[in-house]
Amino acid sequence: MKSPLYLCLLLLEVQVQGQHRSSLNDEQQEQKIPHSPEDHSQPDGENLAHIKIAPSNYDFAFRFYKQVREEVGNKNILFSPLSISTAFAMLSLGARSNTLSQLHKGLAFNLTEMEEQEIHEGFHRVLQLMNDPHREVQLSMGNALFIDDRLKLLQKFLDDVTNFYYSEVISSNFQNSPEAINEINNYIETKTHGxxxxxxxxxxxxxxxxxxNYIFFKGYWERPFNSLVTRDDDFLLDAKNSVKVKMMYQNKAFNIHRDEKLSCWVLEMPYKGNAAALFILPDEGTMRQVEDALLKETMSKWMQSLEKRKIYLYLPKFSISTSYDVKSLFEKMGVTEVFSDQADLSGVAENTLLKVSKAIHKAMVDVSENGTEAAAVTVIELVPLSADIPPPPHIRFNRPFLMMIIDKTTHGILFMGKIVNPAARED
Known part of the structure; x- marks a missing residue:
């Protein structure tokens, strides 16, 4: 059986504005991420650095989601806010003046609440924690800079991208365009497991x-679905249209919350390994009000209100992928200068004026039953008798819903999306 799979990629293309170029620094080389989530030799402040950036990353995720929603209309949405924010935070190491201020504001970082150094320390810690090979979820995140062999990076930028972001720095001959494209695509294919x-x-x-920047996630449900009870069912696209889907089913206890104010169900489905999927099912006709309420305060309230309760759960299998022009979306969010001739990326390279010419993001998700239950295992659940316990609710994800994949170790949203049509593989 396929396991739930989520992966995404952000690619930034930086081009020269001026005509001054020089040779690549010979010291640029691959940087490996030390797997040290339990390294107690580090100061406590560094161990908790990821906590400090988490609220800003939530703010950015929801702002970016709402911008995508305005752009794509009634289509599936899927992206990794963490991938996008990590890539642009890394680029901000070389940004100066108003270009830097716009990037910080666009990524929802308030420098009156934290220092610039703390932003990069936070991402540094996130990378360490996410790449821990001892976690039960298969999770990897990394960065690479492909550098034209005529460009010379400033030593400070080189040190910072490798020390904070563990970025691989790869010398490329961009004059041989087919060769460089092939090299980049091979890297992406390898890191996303094909x-x-x-x-x-x-x-x-x-x-x-x-x-x-890439993120690859492969997780196994703590409570997998039995594929033998998956059935064809209707998924309601709107009041008049529906599509056929493979609907998974199980009757077990999950952490759920009924938000009466926003008229939606919130369901947490844990993966093995300290990660969870959060599925939000708005009542019919209330999707917009739930989306508008997506804020870190709403998320905090939902997470604190979850209670374990037996439910009848119906969830469709789906596999979708999406692509976005992040440059266009960022410009609409007020981050414009880094893409223009006014860009100040003077902290990146010697004698070279740079700007970002292209920023693209691709994400995909594959959700399925994830394995089968062993026939030799018998599970008996005992619950206290009570005449006051209401019958288990039927939570049927047979209409558009929201989803998030949350890494509880780093307190980050790895992926976020809206499933409008689970039968549409690519938008």
Whole structure:
């Protein structure tokens, strides 16, 4: 059986504005991420650095979601806020003046509440925790800079991207465009375990750097569905239209919350390994009000209100992928200068004026039963008798719903989306 699979990729293309270029720094090389989530030799402040950036990352996730919603209308949405914010936070190491201020504001970082150094320490810790090989979920996140061999990075930028973001720095010959494209695509294919192939199609003649961030997640439900009871069912696209889906079913106890104010159900489905999927099912006609209420305060209230309760759960199998022009979305969010000729990325390279010419994001999700129950196992659940306990509710995800994948170790939203049509594989 397939396991739930989520992965995504952000790719930034940086091109030269001026005509001054020089050779690549010979010290640029691959940087490995130390797997040290339990490294108590680090100061407590560094161990908790990821907690400090979490509220900003939530704010960014919901702001970006609402911008995507305005852009795509009534279509599936799926993206990794953490991938996007990590990539642009890394780029901000080389940004200066108003370009830097816009990036911080766009990523929802308030420098009156935290120092710039703390932002990068936070992402540094997130990368350490996410890449711990001892976790039960298969989770990896990383960064790479493909650098034209005529560009010389400033030593400070090189040190910071490798020390904070563990970025691999790979020398490339962008004058040989097919070779460089092939090299980048091979890297992406390897890091996404063959799930994203031939993403990069063309290279602008002025490109001197391509920044890649990837996240790969593969998790197993703590309580898998039995594939033998999956049935064909209708998924209601709207009041008049529906599509056929494979509807999974189980009758077990989950953490749920009924938000009467927003008219929605909130369901937490845990993965093995300290991660969980959060599914939000708005009542018919209330999707917009639930989306508008997506704020870190709402999330906090939902998480604190979850209670374990037996339910009849119906959830469709689905596999979708999406692609976004992040440059266009960021510009509408007020982050404009880094993409313009006014960009100040003077902290990146020597004698070279740079701007971001392209920023693309691709994500995919695959949700299924994830395994079968062993026939030799017998489970008996005992619950106290009470005449006051209401019957288990039927929570049927047979209409558009929201989903988030939350890593409880880093307190981050790995993926966020809206499933409008589970039968539509790509938007």
């Amino acid at each position: 799930k994203i192939v031939d993403l990069f199609k063309s290279l602008d003649p002025d490109t001197v750097m391509v920044l890649v």
